[in-house]
Amino acid sequence: MRERLGDSPPALLAAMIEALPADASLPVPEAMAGAAVALLGTLDGLRREEALPLMAADALLTHAFHAQAEADAEGLAALAERFGAAGALGATGVR
Incomplete structure (x- = not known):
C-alpha cells in the first residue's frame, strides 16, 4: 500500500x-x-487538531474507490453500499 499512497x-x-x-x-x-x-x-467534533486524521480518512476512502475501480469496476457499487453514506460511513454519525 505504500506504493499506492507514496506520493502523499x-x-x-x-x-x-x-x-x-x-x-x-x-x-x-x-x-x-x-x-x-x-x-x-475516532473524531470528536471535528476540531482543528483533527484536521490531519480527517484528511487521512478522506484520502483513504478516495484511494479505496480508486483501487476498487482498478481491480474490478463492477464492485464499486457494492463497496459504496458497504462503506458509503448508507453504510459504515453513515453509521459513524460524522457530518
Whole structure:
C-alpha cells in the first residue's frame, strides 16, 4: 500500500498507514475503506487538531474507490453500499 499512497505528504502518509489494519488478508479497497471509517469514528467534533486524521480518512476512502475501480469496476457499487453514506460511513454519525 505504500506504493499506492507514496506520493502523499509525509505526515498524511504516516496517518493513513497508521490507520490501516494489521490484517493483510483484506483486499486493498476493503482495508482502506475500513480504515477510513474507523478513523472517522475516532473524531470528536471535528476540531482543528483533527484536521490531519480527517484528511487521512478522506484520502483513504478516495484511494479505496480508486483501487476498487482498478481491480474490478463492477464492485464499486457494492463497496459504496458497504462503506458509503448508507453504510459504515453513515453509521459513524460524522457530518
